[in-house]
Amino acid sequence: xxxxxxxxxxxxxxxxxxxxxxxxxxxxxxxxxxxxxxxxxxxxxxxxxxxxxxxxxxxxxxxxxxxxxxxxxxxxxxxxxxxxxxxxxxxxxxxxxxxxxxxxxxxxxxxxxxxxxxxxxxxxxxxxxxxxxxxxxxxxxxxxxxxxxxxxxxxxxxxxxxxxxxxxxxxxxxxxxxxxxxxxxxxxxxxxxxxxxxxxxxxxxxxxxxxxxxxxxxxxxxxxxxxxxxxxxxxxxxxxxxxxxxxxxxxxxxxxxxxxxxxxxxxxxxxxxxxxxxxxxxxxxxxxxxxxxxxxxxxxxxxxxxxxxxxxxxxxxxxxxxxxxxxxxxxxxxxxxxxxxxx
Amino acid sequence: xxxxxxxxxxxxxxxxxxxxxxxxxxxxxxxxxxxxxxxxxxxxxxxxxxxxxxxxxxxxxxxxxxxxxxxxxxxxxxxxxxxxxxxxxxxxxxxxxxxxxxxxxxxxxxxxxxxxxxxxxxxxxxxxxxxxxxxxxxxxxxxxxxxxxxx
Ligand code: SF4
Ligand code: SF4
Ligand code: FES
Numbered sequence: 292x293x294x295x296x297x298x299x300x301x302x303x304x305x306x307x308x309x310x311x312x313x314x315x316x317x318x319x320x321x322x323x324x325x326x327x328x329x330x331x332x333x334x335x336x337x338x339x340x341x342x343x344x345x346x347x348x349x350x351x352x353x354x355x356x357x358x359x360x361x362x363x364x365x366x367x368x369x370x371x372x373x374x375x376x377x378x379x380x381x382x383x384x385x386x387x388x389x390x391x392x393x394x395x396x397x398x399x400x401x402x403x404x405x406x407x408x409x410x411x412x413x414x415x416x417x418x419x420x421x422x423x424x425x426x427x428x429x430x431x432x433x434x435x436x437x438x439x440x441x442x443x444x445x446x447x448x449x450x451x452x453x454x455x456x457x458x459x460x461x462x463x464x465x466x467x468x469x470x471x472x473x474x475x476x477x478x479x480x481x482x483x484x485x486x487x488x489x490x491x492x493x494x495x496x497x498x499x500x501x502x503x504x505x506x507x508x509x510x511x512x513x514x515x516x517x518x519x520x521x522x523x524x525x526x527x528x529x530x531x532x533x534x535x536x537x538x539x540x541x542x543x544x545x546x547x548x549x550x551x552x553x554x555x556x557x558x559x560x561x562x563x564x565x566x567x568x569x570x571x572x573x574x575x576x577x578x579x580x581x582x583x584x585x586x587x588x589x590x591x592x593x594x595x596x597x598x599x600x601x602x603x604x605x606x607x608x609x610x611x612x613x614x615x616x617x618x619x620x621x622x623x624x625x626x627x628x629x630x631x632x633x634x
Numbered sequence: 635x636x637x638x639x640x641x642x643x644x645x646x647x648x649x650x651x652x653x654x655x656x657x658x659x660x661x662x663x664x665x666x667x668x669x670x671x672x673x674x675x676x677x678x679x680x681x682x683x684x685x686x687x688x689x690x691x692x693x694x695x696x697x698x699x700x701x702x703x704x705x706x707x708x709x710x711x712x713x714x715x716x717x718x719x720x721x722x723x724x725x726x727x728x729x730x731x732x733x734x735x736x737x738x739x740x741x742x743x744x745x746x747x748x749x750x751x752x753x754x755x756x757x758x759x760x761x762x763x764x765x766x767x768x769x770x771x772x773x774x775x776x777x778x779x780x781x782x783x784x785x
Contacts, residue, residue, distance in 0.1 A: 503739075511741025511779060540694065548694050549701065556701040556782045560694075563740060567693050570732045592739075599735050604728075618732075621724035623714065629734045631750040633762045 297441045298355065298456055301416050306353040309385060309413050312484045313348045316383050322409050324434040326364060326374055327385035328357040334436045335421045339364065341371050351385065355419045355438065358461075358581035360574075361385060362393035362532040366402045379407045387415035388487070389576035391472020392609025393532040396574055399609075399616055402535060405481045412486035417464035418577065419443060422586040424459060428452065462590040463577040473610045492607040496598040501527045502591060512605040515558070520585045521558045523551070526581035527589060528565065533572045541563060566592050571600045574609045635710040651705035651771040655764075656695060658688045658723070661712035661753045668757030676761035677768040681710065687711065689722025693733045696747055703781040706746055706771035708764075713751045723751075743779055745770045 309327070316322045329340035329350050337357045342348055361384050364372065372382055384390060391410050397403045424445060425433070435446040443454040457465075474486035505513065525541065528534045540548055541561060549560045573593050580589045600606050603626065604617040669676060685691055688711025699707045705760040709730065715722040730749045738744050740755050748767050752760045 319716055507738075507741050507743055509741070510739065514740050548698060550782075552784060554782060554784045556780055559740065559780065560697050560701055563697055563736060564694060566736055567729075567733060571734075595736070595739050599732055602730060618725075618728060621721060621728055623724070625724070625731070627714075627727055627731070629731060629749060631748050631763055631766060633759060634766065 298416060298438050302354050302438070304352070305413050305416070309353060309411060309484065310348050310351050313351060313385070314345055315344070315407060316483065317342075317345045317348065319473060321381065323374075323380035323381040325351075325385065325411070326361050326372070327351040327411075328353065328359070328361075329481075330357065334433050335419075335425065342522050343370075353385075355417060355456075355460075356421065356436075357387070358418045358421070358578060360393055360448070360530065360532040360576040361576040362397060363530065365394070365408075366397055366532070366535040372421060379404075381407055381409070383409040383483075386410045386412055386472045386484075387607075388467065388469040388471050388473075389415075389574050390532075391482075391486070392469060393576065394493035394609075395473065395478070395612055396572060396609035396616070397532065397535075398612055399614070400572075405478070405612070408481060410472045410482045410484075412456075412474070412482055412483045412484040415464075415467075415470045417460040417467070418581065419438070419456075420435050420445040420459050420461045421581060422583065422588070422625075424454060426586050427454075427508050461577045461581070462498070463575050463593065466494070466498055466594070467573070467575065469495055469607075469610070473476065475611065477612050479630060489610060492601075492610060494597070494601065494607075496594065496601075499591075499594055499598060515555055517587060517591070518558050518562055519555065521553065521562070521587055522585060523558065524551060524584060526582045526584060527587075530578040530582040532574065532578070533569055534575065540568070560594065562589075566596055569593070570596050571604070571606060572608055573597065646759060651679050651768065651776070653680045653706040653708055653767060654704045655682050655701045655708040655710065655770055656685050656688075656691050657682055658690075658711040658718075659684055659686050660718040661711035661716060661751075662688075662760065665710075665752040665756050665760040668754065669761045670757075672757045674761040675755055676764040677752035679762055679768045681769075685763065687717060687719050687722035688726040689717070689719065691726060693729060696733065698745065700742070700780045701782045703777060705777045706748065706767065706774075708748050708750070708767050710750045710752050710760075710763075713753055716753060743774050745774055746777065746780075 313325050326341045328337045330352055331337045340357055372380055398405045431447045433445050433447050437444050441456045443456055445452050471485050471487040473489045474482040539549045549557050573596050696707050711723040750763050
């Protein structure tokens with residue numbers, strides 16, 4: 292097959308070297324299992340796959356629909372990734388940047404031991420905003436998706452439409468600065484494949500400027516408008532690699548923090564608290580928005596979280612294994628400009 | 635625990651805000667006590683909930699207060715360095731900082747939720763800050779936006 296330049300060719304290159312790395316890891320018995328992406332059963336999707344044998348590695352794929360954050364399957368550890376005694380096998384995880392970040396941050400939170408893990412780094416070229424495409428297509432069923440010449444071509448029974456690739460990426464992917472898993476001295480043992488030497492992330496968050504210049508009322512209206520269709524299905528929580536609590540606050544019944552309806556104050560309570568709980572922990576993978584059945588884009592909120600944490604504590608999650616998560620620590624001189632003072 | 639605020643539809647002149655205040659046991663609550671013992675006057679709009687430490691305050695206390703219809707929330711603890719549990723208020727400060735920014739981001743009026751420090755010796759300061767908070771919330775008017783509508 293003749294390789295075309297552009298996204299397609301990139302995908303093929305990524306896939307090829309990923310399979311090669313995976314193959315070597317299994318051959319040299321450096322890992323027992325590999326978790327990666329395989330072809331999805333419906334268009335606009337991909338499916339996670341667990342691979343144990345060398346000859347199966349060609350089932351691994353990379354395309355721009357690998358939106359699941361694979362770190363999710365490590366906490367709690369899936370039974371398929373344990374030996375008969377329930378101990379963790381040596382696991383290779385196919386990692387785009389945000390999967391790598393999630394793994395590192397999970398290690399910071401002492402949820403996984405990186406000794407048991409190999410981060411198979413790949414240079415991610417972005418995920419397609421599948422919810423946006425689905426929304427724009429509307430009722431008709433999408434049967435096929437292909438990427439040709441940096442255009443996303445979507446085919447159905449009686450329609451065909453094409454979308455420019457760069458524009459129809461996930462909002463988080465558009466501004467992503469960590470496309471490959473972060474690597475540094477303390478991680479050298481863990482990272483294989485393509486990783487990124489990085490110690491800090493520079494970001495100006497200018498994408499938030501427009502929203503933040505709105506007035507309080509406009510913000511409230513915008514947020515309500517975005518979240519009003521939320522059915523509180525909690526798919527966003529289920530997809531999030533950082534949501535691993537045994538008992539989530541939404542499921543607690545002692546106390547019952549808030550009701551189960553889709554009344555707007557309860558929806559907002561859910562999303563506010565969810566955001567609170569992810570501050571300094573969200574790794575900007577966009578998995579939450581990619582799985583929302585109502586097509587709600589939560590990326591605005593997750594971006595804001597990153598901005599707050601960067602601005603206040605100069606912290607980016609999942610970059611460095613040594614730095615404590617900001618919400619588990621404090622500094623005597625943390626800024627407190629919001630505290631009330633006497634006139 | 636749903637609180638009935640005075641007739642939401644017509645903000646009449648006699649409307650008085652109801653403010654829920656979470657005060658830590660060791661400083662702010664004692665500060666409130668001192669203000670009382672010293673007979674310093676301050677507006678009667680606050681209802682105090684005594685908590686062991688400002689670190690005990692779950693952000694959900696604050697959010698729930700708003701959905702339950704309180705017009706304002708006040709959180710007060712010991713000054714940094716003075717916490718009875720040494721660092722409770724320092725950890726809490728980070729939480730409050732984030733909650734404060736998120737509330738603003740979601741479009742809740744700045745000033746609905748207020749944070750302050752007051753020690754056990756600062757009866758005067760406590761009273762002054764209560765005056766200030768009451769004034770802020772009076773200007774904002776009743777909390778109708780975030781209040782739960784279905785009961
Ligand atoms: S909140 Fe969303 S973007 Fe952040 S880590 Fe969880 S799934 Fe990923
Ligand atoms: S996945 Fe979407 S609809 Fe479901 S709870 Fe999350 S935001 Fe709401
Ligand atoms: S005891 Fe007062 S803030 Fe901790």
